[in-house]
Amino acid sequence: xxxxxxxxxxxxxxxxxxxxxxxxxxxxxxxxxxxxxxxxxxxxxxxxxxxxxxxxxxxxxxxxxxxxxxxxxxxxxxxxxxxxxxxxxxxxxxxxxxxxxxxxxxxxxxxxxxxxxxxxxxxxxxxxxxxxxxxxxxxxxxxxxxxxxxxxxxxx
Numbered sequence: 508x509x510x511x512x513x514x515x516x517x518x519x520x521x522x523x524x525x526x527x528x529x530x531x532x533x534x535x536x537x538x539x540x541x542x543x544x545x546x547x548x549x550x551x552x553x554x555x556x557x558x559x560x561x562x563x564x565x566x567x568x569x570x571x572x573x574x575x576x577x578x579x580x581x582x583x584x585x586x587x588x589x590x591x592x593x594x595x596x597x598x599x600x601x602x603x604x605x606x607x608x609x610x611x612x613x614x615x616x617x618x619x620x621x622x623x624x625x626x627x628x629x630x631x632x633x634x635x636x637x638x639x640x641x642x643x644x645x646x647x648x649x650x651x652x653x654x655x656x657x658x659x660x661x662x663x
Contacts, residue, residue: 508642509609509630511535511544511583516645518547520613520626523587526552527615530560530587536574537582543649544582544609552586559598560586583630585611592616593627595638603633609641 515535523531532552535544548570553563562570574580584605588594593612595603603610614627632639 508644509544509583509611510542510644510646510649512649513645513647515544515547515583516628518549519585519611520628522549523613523615523626526587528557528589529555530557530589532560532562532586533584534570534581535583535585536577536579539578539580542582542607546577546579557589581605581608583609583611585613588612588614588616590616593629595631595633600633600636600638606632606634 519533519535522533525531530552531549533547533549536546536548537543538545550562550566550570552560553566554561584603586599588596591614593614595610595612599610599612610631610633612627612629612631616627628643630641630643632641
């Protein structure tokens with residue numbers, strides 16, 4: 508299950524809408540070993556395409572160096588689909604190289620399938636070409652989310 512703060516979900520959707528009709532893409536980094544998305548990092552779609560996204564290789568290298576320096580990992584890797592449902596394409600699956608990451612897709616298409624906020628937001632795990640959809644839990648803060656005993660305040 509992906510547990511994500513509401514403000515981060517809203518950042519992803521806003522980025523997808525800004526870049527429409529091209530696909531938007533980016534990462535939300537989090538502390539290594541935490542599975543907690545914290546730092547929103549919108550990226551440039553180097554392909555500038557409505558049907559394909561590609562991280563610029565130089566930007567990606569800088570991002571991974573920066574995450575390494577901060578002891579972070581890519582917890583969420585997101586992109587948008589502009590005309591199709593929020594489900595990984597064959598190309599998306601072939602490029603998925605982070606087995607621990609949540610692959611988030613948001614669709615900006617006009618459709619009855621979008622929710623009341625006007626977008627379709629879904630999360631997947633992609634490991635060795637196998638796609639598994641997972642539940643998304645949206646929280647205001649991680650303090651009381653089910654992210655582990657370390658996040659429970661000590662009131663004693």
